[in-house]
Amino acid sequence: MCTAATYTTKDHYFGRNLDLEFSYNETVTVTPRNYPFQFRKVKALESHYAMIGTAFVVDNYPLYYDATNEKGLSMAGLNFPENADYKQEAEGKDNVTPFEFIPWILGQCSTIKEVKELLGRINLININFSEKLPLSPLHWMISDRNESITVESVKEGMKIYDNPVGILTNNPTFDIQIFNLNNYVNATREIPENRFSSAIALDVYSRGMGGIGIPGDLSSSSRFVKAVFTKLNSVSGTSESESISQFFHILGSVNQERGCVRLAEDTYEITIYSSCCNVDKGVYYYKTYENSQITGVDMHNENLDSQSIVSYPLIKEQQIKIQN
Numbered sequence: 001m002c003t004a005a006t007y008t009t010k011d012h013y014f015g016r017n018l019d020l021e022f023s024y025n026e027t028v029t030v031t032p033r034n035y036p037f038q039f040r041k042v043k044a045l046e047s048h049y050a051m052i053g054t055a056f057v058v059d060n061y062p063l064y065y066d067a068t069n070e071k072g073l074s075m076a077g078l079n080f081p082e083n084a085d086y087k088q089e090a091e092g093k094d095n096v097t098p099f100e101f102i103p104w105i106l107g108q109c110s111t112i113k114e115v116k117e118l119l120g121r122i123n124l125i126n127i128n129f130s131e132k133l134p135l136s137p138l139h140w141m142i143s144d145r146n147e148s149i150t151v152e153s154v155k156e157g158m159k160i161y162d163n164p165v166g167i168l169t170n171n172p173t174f175d176i177q178i179f180n181l182n183n184y185v186n187a188t189r190e191i192p193e194n195r196f197s198s199a200i201a202l203d204v205y206s207r208g209m210g211g212i213g214i215p216g217d218l219s220s221s222s223r224f225v226k227a228v229f230t231k232l233n234s235v236s237g238t239s240e241s242e243s244i245s246q247f248f249h250i251l252g253s254v255n256q257e258r259g260c261v262r263l264a265e266d267t268y269e270i271t272i273y274s275s276c277c278n279v280d281k282g283v284y285y286y287k288t289y290e291n292s293q294i295t296g297v298d299m300h301n302e303n304l305d306s307q308s309i310v311s312y313p314l315i316k317e318q319q320i321k322i323q324n
Ligand SMILES: C[C@H](CCC(=O)NCCS(=O)(=O)O)[C@H]1CC[C@H]2[C@@H]3[C@H](O)C[C@@H]4C[C@H](O)CC[C@]4(C)[C@H]3C[C@H](O)[C@]12C
Pocket: 001, 002, 018, 019, 020, 024, 056, 063, 064, 065, 077, 078, 079, 080, 081, 098, 099, 128, 129, 133, 134, 135, 136, 137, 138, 170, 171
């Protein structure tokens, strides 16, 4: 499972947890403006906005999981099994495959307003990248500095939801996820009062009891509630260090620790990486399951006018600082 989030202090931040039981050898990848983006059915983008994010690069093609462009627009794909439904090619539409969706949008748009215009013409089509890499059932969160949307291509067609909480997990569909928040109307970060009954004296014997009821399990609907509660109640200073620390704590509230979700004998889902991009500065920070140190890649340290993608392998080993 996965969780994506936005957060704003002085700057804007966008990132995600990538939860899975295996890794595709993904890298932090910068695609510069003049890398010719080929698409299966629509015209290539010979020049476009530059972007940075995590991608599995195959045959010199960056298959992005999540990315941010130089205008601060960001996008992440998250699993959406049984609900995602991709279509046949349709005339008069921009026929884009799901694995091309991130470059198609981030290559051309700088705001959600522009994204909505492109989405009006788009048709997400069912063409596999290759036999070895078939399509994944995904839905997406797309965010600019001011707002987020959730995009779901389902049986009935393309659904575009305003996402007022800036969080996305996996199933069920986004309308149900948002509705489910109503069930937690009573949860609070404040010290709770006894509203149970005046007939009995109840003791607030611990801090944090206002949040009792917020789920702690790792299902996607529970992670949605937990991540929204944590994010919407987040408080931090506005420096880069304070902001990204808080961001990683938001994602950490729904981290998958090895052992808690078993998929098969000796197979467990874990948070492979957590990312946090400062979308104003184009710096992509990440941690991995075994590397708690925050590592950053600055897209502006690359030649953004070039034609060649640049990839940095994730540093996966723990970086321990012995202090004495
Ligand atoms: C599985 C990943 C999402 C993580 C997630 O939501 N897991 C939850 C599992 S579940 O709900 O509990 O079943 C998704 C996110 C981005 C996906 C990748 C990107 O879409 C890029 C390519 C696209 C190709 O078609 C398939 C390989 C692939 C490299 C994808 C593999 C996989 O589906 C990824 C890595």
